[in-house]
Amino acid sequence: MAENTKIPSRYTITAALPYTNGPIHIGHLAGVYVPADIYARYLRLTGKDVLFVGGSDEHGVAISMKAKTEGVTPQQIIDKYHNLIKDSFEDFGITFDNYSRTSAEVHHKTASDFFKKLYGQDDFIEETTAQLYDGQAQQFLADRFVTGTCPKCGYGEAYGDQCENCGSSLNANDLIDPKSTLTGSVPTTKETRHWFLPLDRYEDFLRKYILEDHKHDWKPNVYGQCKSWIDGGLEPRAVTRDLDWGIPVPVEGAEGKVLYVWFDAPIGYISSTKEWAEREGRDWEPYWKDENTKLVHFIGKDNIVFHCVIFPSILKAHGDFILADNVPANEFLNLEGHKLSTSKNWAVWLHEYLEEFPDMQDVLRYTLTANAPETKDNDFTWKDFQAHNNNELVAIFGNFINRVVVLTHKYYDGMVPEPSDFSEIDTQTLEALRKFPETISSSLERYRFREASQELMNLARLGNKYLADEEPWKVVKEDEGRVKTIMFVALQIATGLAVLSEPFLPFTSAKLRSMLNLKSGTSTPLETGDDKLVRSSAVETSAPQGTGSVENVRSSAVETSWQLVAQSNPLLPAGHQINKAELLFRKIEDEEIEAQLDKLKATKKSNQIASEDHADYSEENKNLMPQKETISFEDFTKLDIRVGTILEAERMPKTDKLMILKVDTGLDTRTIVSGIAKSFTAEEIIGNQVTVLVNLAPRKLRGAESEGMILMTENANGKLVFMNPDEDGVENGETIN
Template identity: 60%
Template structure:
């Protein structure tokens, strides 16, 4: 067994608030896990902090006419306040803008630099001559070469999800000036991931084949199969941590390099405040390190950061990285830019004192193995039908009857019947069942096992019917109510990791001393509440959520979507003018699709063979969700033929098919009206 646990939760980026996707993917499961370990008496450091560097923050600052410091200060305060109110029990929450982090990140860079780990390379990168600066990925937008989305970023197309480089965009432009960037030589340092392939294979693909989640293992395997490549650890930017070596003026550490080091600097800060040594939590083999992240961070926490830790020869490696999949909202992907989200700070205002309702719903519907969907209908149903009708109803019955029959004093039990013994024996087995689920990162299972105890208590009371026996067999009723109070006490302890606010409220109602009772008590003690123990006041644990509240939330989402659609239409009409020379450089021709097949292991990509007169070409297009393979054969389309070829999933794509979108958001071809036109005909 480990001597201690270091539990990290992905550092939230301080360019926006926290939404339910973040909670379901990272922070709720990490908090459940940490609370459970503490409840078992383990030494735990639950670490997090604000991620405050990188281009997205610099870009947001420029757009809003503010400094990066103003942006990060605002969102850091909003995020940490929201976490506190929601009950995320970090042992320490730091900031990567603090001095201790800058020093720790620079020291880490120097360790690897002095060991000769990095490769120094000159490369050509996009440069804005008008703004007189190199352009990081997010400072460049253009048309995606795969799906033709007009607002793809220099690192990713958010429409089709493809990873890109800025130089691959069609008609790129600088977000700073609106001008077309040029290529200019610059120097950077690279982490040679390719030299650590054998380490990743042995450590994860062989060593963790059976105990890591399939989605995590599969993504790592895919990256390794495609061949790991050197990755830049520095970039040209005026916001970030300065590169601490000679010849690096104007360069900062890439945010993906400095951010995970934030776990270490945050631990240092926590240890200093607590008066303990931080090193055992990161350098001792008897420590179990667990990273909680979303699936978009798998490559950073399973390949890049472990390579950094390994190369330093100073730190332990993570024992597990239980990444979750994505949570959608009402059938659509959560989008911060489109305001299609449930924001935590707004939820806390609109649903006061109902933190545990959201925690329970997100745990019960956690996207552990596949993307899941959050709906307000399910939120209402789980609250009303499970928390109120099962958990809350059982506790209310027990408390009301105990005060009515015994003036709030725990009755002395009489002879136990088989049904009394059976229900207590079943409760004694639940700490191990819930614990096993949590230790294996099965939080959905843990939440349903917990509610099964309340369901068991409800059934026990309904079958025993103490209200019918109180006048004819009061001694039997004492045993029934004593048993029901033992179940209530068990619930107050077991629900702490998942429903911490409910746990505190229930313990107060039962007047329980949480210091003397713990998970082990439920398994070993026959009596959790002693006879004559005085109970506290009765109150409702949960409250009904009505249809009007849910309608208001759905209307709020609908209004957000309409507002964003209107804004996008306005922006679309404001695109900058282009010159005839630029347009004339495009070589457009009519092409005929003669073969079509979906690209394996992708959702949207289709490999097309097109005919241009006597010539045949291969084109990869992101249309697989909108068209069937057989329906494409013989289709005449418009093809941009002089686009630089690009390798996509191992296929060389030699052009781009022009597409539009219909009113439903589906792709449609921009093709010739006359389908009898000869393929290869120029479009003028």
């Protein structure tokens, strides 16, 4: 463990900001949001002061490019996906105390203030460098929008900043055979001026912070990737970019430049905290500047270096912020044996899952936790999803609860019975129950969420085994007093499950608490001495912005005592009335799983057809000019294209290519100079109807003023051909729309 073993006064938990160019899928959930939410819920249940923040990452070239593709504004893109992501999180029960967005005014100001402070302290260096430039898109390429072959391991799909195969940090200019992901073209280099954070100045700090202080408590994948970066030699990293969408660089002489998204995005955690504090009337600074605060970043492995090397260096340069105590990054989750892909629609989208499996949030939470990619890439399959539900949640957890509640109503009209003497098995079972809080806590404190989820299921197994061994349905015929004790013990296990399942299965926990009649509030029938199973909390009674509903997600007026499960007092006292049984989980039928597999098969077939078509088309048309920069519909409507007739034609003197044409456009007769003399004689084109761009600005060519453009193309043999109107008898001047 790290040397600092002080008990924290509070916890600040962050979850990686999802990029608002698409919805959330199961890879995001498994890698970041489910483990972060489990941890936050657990800490709240143990009485800790917890702030769990997140938000949407809304800057960067991908946003502007998607906006151009869809013919809308970047603001429309981020609004669409921010709202979809935020709503999906709420419906899924991710309990952010605040979910913000980097387009918010508070974030723009916070990120700008960071830059200005570091700029004023001479923490940046200014350099003019040659960067990769996409001539088709007419813009510089951010690192993530260049792919090529890794110069260190030979992996063919490395990004411009990092190779996901070997984990090496890269420079886009070092890639072998680089290619723009925006247009597919080969980029050129072009000089531009930017500000850089000289990471090499922070090498000693990072070696102490990571390689010494956290050598033993950070996950091997996190520590190893950081060590590779540091040992490989730290170099200055740009904190500005040539883009038209983002936070403008707040210094003179930086027109047309914005803050690099990986400079401003992590600062989004701080601005989200400020937003929360403003709304709640709280002070944000202790959550980021008090050494007694424990800061934990939940991220995927592709974000390790940004959160562990670059962001800490920024905070260190600023001078008054705490650093992350841990960064428990997960590996990647695959889907049915293939890498998740947003562009290929190979994903299980959260918003679609919530529509197709209503009220089954906990089944997905449990499956993703039980199969979490904590130490290696793991695979999600629909059959495995079905098995986790039917064989564990239904057959073990749900079966135990149903038997306990049904039998309590059958024998005692729903009243917790008064136990008689405890047998050795009763005592052993209750003692085992009391150990589960510590066991599960130990796993969660070490960020082993998969292990913790299985310990929770072991508690349900304990209850099932106890009932199966003691057989109250048989014993009741000969020893009613003994059955009272059996049911009393079983109800204690059920109550323990209601408490300990909340971080993992919050919707199930709420339903179970309702069945057991664990009412919220300051006065309950569950008082045992000075303790209450449910005790009043100072937390506001309304759900914070960005969380799910109070009733179904988290009891914000009530804090359930995690520790009480470990105490010797009974959790449910004799005489307490419970409610009727209801099913916690339903069985998932084969037909439902086949429908999901069929959907994936259709996606795979569609991708295969598209890939084959693209390959065939590329082979057949490999000499075609690449697509030009995307234009908007408004740009297109400015073109005035009409039908015209060539009245006169003559070759321009002293040229082989140009021909001077007189064209009747219906509006007038005008001169157009066209480069067609190598393909046609003057005599053969007189009288031809042609398509003419009539509102092109006049242009002087060899002394002749050209007042438009004839639209032409090449046939398969490379010969120029006129783009004639399809129908006979089209009048000059008719527009082409």
